[in-house]
Amino acid sequence: MFPAFVKSGLQIYLYFCIYQHYFQLFIKYIADTSQFITYFRLMLGLKLTTDPRWANAAEKSLEEILIDHAYCEQKAATTGISLIVQYPEFEKMVKECTAIVAEEWGHFRKVLKELEKRGYKFGKQRKDNYVNELAKLITRGGDRNEQVAERLLLLAMIEARSCERFRVLSLHIADPELKQFYHDFMVSEAGHYRTFIDLAKEYMPESYVKRRWQQILDGEAEIMQRLTPVGSRIH
Ligand SMILES: [Fe+2]
Numbered sequence: 001m002f003p004a005f006v007k008s009g010l011q012i013y014l015y016f017c018i019y020q021h022y023f024q025l026f027i028k029y030i031a032d033t034s035q036f037i038t039y040f041r042l043m044l045g046l047k048l049t050t051d052p053r054w055a056n057a058a059e060k061s062l063e064e065i066l067i068d069h070a071y072c073e074q075k076a077a078t079t080g081i082s083l084i085v086q087y088p089e090f091e092k093m094v095k096e097c098t099a100i101v102a103e104e105w106g107h108f109r110k111v112l113k114e115l116e117k118r119g120y121k122f123g124k125q126r127k128d129n130y131v132n133e134l135a136k137l138i139t140r141g142g143d144r145n146e147q148v149a150e151r152l153l154l155l156a157m158i159e160a161r162s163c164e165r166f167r168v169l170s171l172h173i174a175d176p177e178l179k180q181f182y183h184d185f186m187v188s189e190a191g192h193y194r195t196f197i198d199l200a201k202e203y204m205p206e207s208y209v210k211r212r213w214q215q216i217l218d219g220e221a222e223i224m225q226r227l228t229p230v231g232s233r234i235h
């Protein structure tokens with residue numbers, strides 16, 4: 001009925017959907033089970049975890065942290081778009097990042113809606129020291145494959161830390177609606193983290209990606225030690 005190339009395309013798409021579905025179920029399972037905290041940290045590779053007291057501070061600065069969160073989502077969408085336009089020849093990346101950009105923009109809208117629901121006003125963006133410091137960790141130059149892989153690893157790092165922060169909020173914040181709100185973000189950002197790591201491996205050898213990922217994790221831990229977590233900021 002269908003030509004062979006359509007059939008194999010459909011098969012690949014189906015496998016991709018199944019993989020994404022079970023990966024998200026797995027994230028939900030381990031994140032809902034507090035004794036899996038170490039495993040969760042190891043899965044994301046993070047060297048440092050966030051003190052749960054930060055979630056209590058965040059709850060007290062809800063308007064500010066929601067505004068900051070909205071900008072995190074906006075930046076995730078914007079960065080995805082610039083990756084697509086700067087590296088259009090990487091077809092798989094373009095396809096997968098296009099889907100992620102749509103999701104991030106949906107996240108931005110969701111956070112704006114939450115602000116509105118609570119009678120808060122959207123405000124101005126503040127300097128993002130965490131992301132600015134992280135950006136210094138990626139290597140410049142090299143060929144196009146290396147450049148795109150570095151950019152993808154930077155995005156993976158931001159997703160991993162956001163995912164961990166959303167998990168802390170979902171577990172330690174008192175408001176049940178916000179618990180679910182942050183839980184849903186955590187699951188989604190974990191999926192993005194996985195996609196960016198997998199994409200980096202498409203363009204550079206696995207050994208390169210592993211080595212660079214460990215170096216970026218070490219650098220991130222050092223940045224985390226320098227930046228004191230504040231309740232009004234996601235990072
Ligand atoms: Fe997001």
Ligand SMILES: [Fe+2]
Binds near residue numbers: 076104188189192
């Ligand atoms: Fe994301």
